[in-house]
Amino acid sequence: MTTQRRTLLSAVGALAGTAGCLRLSGEETATTGDGMAGSDAAGASTAATDETGTATGDGAATASEPSFPPYVSEDGTRDGLADVHRSVLWRTSYELDFRxxxxxxxxxxxxxxxxxxxxxxxxxLQDGSRLHAFYDDADEGPYWRQDVGDGYTYGQARVHAMTQExxxxxxxxxxxxxxxGDWSSAELREDGLARVTAPGVEWPKSLPNWFPVREVREFEGELLVRESGTVAALTVEFEFETNRVEDVQRRRVELRTRDLGAxxxxTPDWLGTARERAPTASVSLAEDASAxxxxxxxxxxxxxxxxxxLYDRRNRRNAGTTELDDPVEPGGRLYLxxxxxxxxxxxxxxxxxxxxxxxxxxxEYDLWCRRGPFEYFGVAHVPRPRLAPRDPQPPATPGPSEQ
Structure with a gap:
């Protein structure tokens, strides 16, 4: 690692309150600070012990011999681990930090x-935007509230139940x-966690489409998995080229889960107000399809x-993002x-x-109005333009066999 890169990583760590915690290391599993609070190593170790403990005849609990989680072996990970993480984690309570x-x-x-x-x-959100959301299976999507300084604004995003999980x-x-990633090496740690590393990329097109990746230059990852198959920690750092000329970007993604079952x-005290005040809107096409x-x-x-x-569904790309300069109230209209x-x-x-x-x-287009990652009234599908009526055709002249 170059001196310049070490300096940059230290600067980012200090910015987020996690100085020195942005390097990949088998010993570095605890992260503290506003964005990623708490001891992940302690939480993950406790969870692993709880999940592997067995009861003896006299009632005392002894730890069984640790084993690799599902879809993890000495050779790394296999397809299916992400689904195990989702299904097992969803059946319990947990805290998750992502950045x-x-x-x-x-x-x-x-x-x-x-x-x-x-x-x-x-x-x-842990970015200073003072935005909080609440998800309940009884609702079609999360209601949210944001402190905007002179009061609060409310909305309801739309999330399908299966997508919500x-x-x-x-x-x-x-x-x-x-x-x-090329997750090709794994080992069992003393705390019961499986540590898997990826020294490079294998299928770059599988990267989350959040990033405008044209080509991946570097990729390095570390994964800690509990015996149950839930991810205790995921850290990935990668460098990639975008479609812009000489534009090289470097990102670090961190995920931590802890306090499983605890x-x-x-229910937030603002939920009732959010249900009453979340905006609704109609989205239509002008008669001449001009807007x-x-x-x-x-x-x-x-x-x-x-x-x-505005999202172009046919070409699967953003067709335009603009920002409101003035508030829009009930009865107000926007034209795109x-x-x-x-x-x-x-x-x-x-x-x-x-x-x-x-x-x-x-x-075909979709449209939404959002604050942070949450929409005010979900995602609206723009009606397709009606086809112009065809010119009337004269009736066909019957052929000899039809007369």
């Missing part, structure tokens, strides 16, 4: 903490990195700084159109004129 560190800029890019109990979960256990990240999730029309129908105002995202300048969809508060529109809306 992405931008090593180019020396800052924590995204961070959140999830506490889960019996299908209910509380998620708090993968989301709250961060299984998509576990699965993506396990498939991408977490409670009370997508978003009309807020109920709920608290959508605050300035909200991202309005394409003006041909190449910057994606254009957002206006008034209907666009014919001179403003380069071409009508075609294809």
């Amino acid at each position: 992405i560190v931008d090593l180019n800029e020396g800052r924590v890019q995204h961070a959140w903490r999830t506490r889960h109990e019996d299908g209910r979960a509380a998620k708090s 993968k989301l709250l256990t961060e299984t998509r990240w576990v699965e993506g990195f396990l498939k991408a 977490v409670s999730v009370p 997508i029309v978003v009309e807020q129908t109920d709920g608290n105002p959508m605050r300035p700084g909200t991202k309005v995202v 159109s394409f003006d041909g300048d190449g910057d994606g969809a254009r957002l206006t508060r008034d209907p666009p004129t014919a001179d403003d529109v380069a071409h009508p809306i075609e294809g």
Whole structure:
């Protein structure tokens, strides 16, 4: 590791309150600070002991001989470990910390903490945005609240029940990195955890699509797995090229789980207010297909700084992200159109004129208005443009056999 890289890692650690904890090491399993609080080594070791203990005839508990978790052996990991992590973790209570560190800029890019109990979960962003969400199986998606300084704003994202289980256990990240890395070496530690390392990448296209990866230059990972198959810790650091010229990015992803079976999730006192004030909206297409029309129908105002995202389903890419400069209240409308300048969809508060529109809306789109990772009213599907009626055709002249 170069001196420059060591200095950068130390700077990032100090920024997040975890100085010295960003290097990969078999001995480095505890992480402290705002983003990743608590002793992961202690929590993971306790959980492993609890899961492997056996009762003797006199009632005393003795630890059985540790063994590799499912889908883990001396040769590394196999497909299926991510599913075991999800299903076992979801059946108990736990606390999970997750964060992405931008090593180019020396800052924590995204961070959140999830506490889960019996299908209910509380998620708090750890990035200073003061945004908290609450998941309940009785709801179609999490309600959330954000402190915006002069009050609170509320919303409800939409998450399918099956997706919610993968989301709250961060299984998509576990699965993506396990498939991408060359996890070819594993050992059993004295605390009962299996330690698996990946010195390189094997299937780079399996990396989570969060990152705009064109080519992976470096990849290094460490995985700690309990005997039950749940991931106690996952740390991946990788360097990649993007589609931009000479743009090389370096990221570090960290996941920690702890306190299995010992977490409670009370209902927040703001949930009733969130259910009353979460906005609703209608999304339609202008009659001439010149613009997508978003009309807020109920709920608290959508605050300035909200991202309005248009997603092209046909080409599977972002078709434009714009930001609200002013609040939108019930009865207010937003118009999204394409003006041909190449910057994606254009957002206006008034209907666009014919001179403003380069071409009508075609294809299939989804739209959402979000704060942080949470939408105000979920993801709305934009109705497809109606096909123009065909010119009437004259009736066919009967042939000789039909006369």
